[in-house]
Amino acid sequence: MSARLLVNVLRRPETVAACGSTEWNGLVAAARAERLLATLAHRLERADVPRGVRAVMADAVIDAQREQRIALWEADRAREALHPLGIPVILLKGAAYVAAGLKAGEGRMIGDLDILVPRDRLEEAEALLLAEGWEWVKSDPYDSAYYRRWMHELPPLIHRERDRMIDVHHTILPLTARVTPDAPALIANSVEIAIGLRVLSPEDRVCHALAHMLADGDLTGGLRNLWDIRCLLADVRDNAALEKRALLHGLAPHLARARRLAEYLFADGNTPLTLPDRLYVRRLLSRDTWGRERHPITRFAFYIRSHLLRMPPGLLLRHLWTKWRKGHRPS
């Protein structure tokens, strides 16, 4: 299985020396599919890599650099647009890692720009962005109403000229989720990286990454999330502070699991795992040598779980029924 190989090589770059052409093909396909190819390229800078693979990795690095450049520009544009609010823009996820020059930003692919604003300023932020050229992506009134009532962010906005999406968050998990992180505390502890731009504190960055990976979503792209967490954990100086912070946000069990998974996959590999942990590992390592996702039953289970995490069963049934009638089917 190539995802296993990918994890081993990220952990110990020198082990690629043993790869033959079959392994290299599988490694590239899995890394590309997990959006970790440019990250892998950075890890393998000094390793013995065939010429052809070097070229493939150089392409991935170009792509990551472009995405990072665009993300920083979008962050700048958002700061400009939201200037009248009189509060700094707090960057989240990839854009934050790159803007703050963190290890987690090395080779990080970035899709949308994610920012955090206080909930009581959300309406003003929305109006300012709309005035500056962003528009709604989803025209469906049900989707829009759903976002506004239940989600942790505005419905996604896209800039009409630059064609880039922005997700404006007011907290880091949906309001329907069982865990309710303390959004005002996230904002209060954020740190300035440039005039008008902030990122979450090192501890809160870990909390957000693990909330995103383990308390939300179906673990698609989970390996990249876990790599983020591994890098972000290394930036935390005071472990006790992190534990306290995770407890405050209701994410203590998630932190424990993320640590076990990160240690098991990206450190010594001897970490004792619980039985559910093993299912997570199975899900995370599902890519085969052709870059395809295997284990359909495990994946489906995590898909169901992602919905149960986000909503109480009654609301979930109503939501799925509405979506089904609109023709939506799980892929």
Next chain:
Amino acid sequence: MKHSFGVAIGPASFRIGSAWADPIRWLKTLYSDYPQPDDGVADFTVLLEPAGALRRWWRPSIGLGGDYRLPDAAPLALRHGLLAAEMGMNIQMALGWRRHLLIHASSVEKDGRALLLTGESGSGKSTLAAQLGERGWRFMGDEFALIDLESGSAWPFPRLVSLKNAAIRALRAEVTDPERFGPTLRETPKGDIAHLVPPRQAVSRMRDSATPALLLFPRFGFPDDLRPVPEGEVFIRLTQASTNYVALGEAAFEALHRLVTTVPAVAMDYRSGEEAIATIESLWAEQA
């Protein structure tokens, strides 16, 4: 994957995995003179997989996958498997290639100098390049011209020529060796399609670049006309004809700017292929 095939085409290489034997058998036959990927490692993976749970056996149809995919690509019938593989390779190049500026153009070479033909689907660029390739020019490719970001040279990407409808007849009249034709695929989404193996020389010299010398915008089905195209218009048309201009950023701007300011561009309307070829030969003689 149960069946697989590797091939290098120009500077790019592919690994194609298929759930069925048939498309791979055709690829192996038609690409038999092409080299394998360097060190056995391919730039891109293409997957030909059943488009649904039962689609391996029952009304078999191909879902096109791989490193890069078009989100709304319709499945293809298994009997169009060769077309699916070719489309799969094109999608990888169009969306993933970063080592050259990629222009949707056919190209041929003579004396180290390249003629690029670019235009919409149906402009005849593919057919003209294939015909020139049989008449003393070196065929470089019918889909993508690869412009070197540093030197400005054009690099070949001579995959199988994809002949559509009337072009199949035109090339059958020209190419005597029936072994060079793939099966005629009837009623594909683009009409009838047959693949043609490029001339031997196109394959053996697929890693030789050429200096762009003339840029042609052919348009089939209009009264004969020739007119120079101003630089600004060429630039805009080529940004639209490039699939990676935006992704490459400044490097692409520099390469395209150099191409546009150093290579003359002519728009050519034509009604008959033979007359178009005569026009191209005389334009070329004027340039030389």
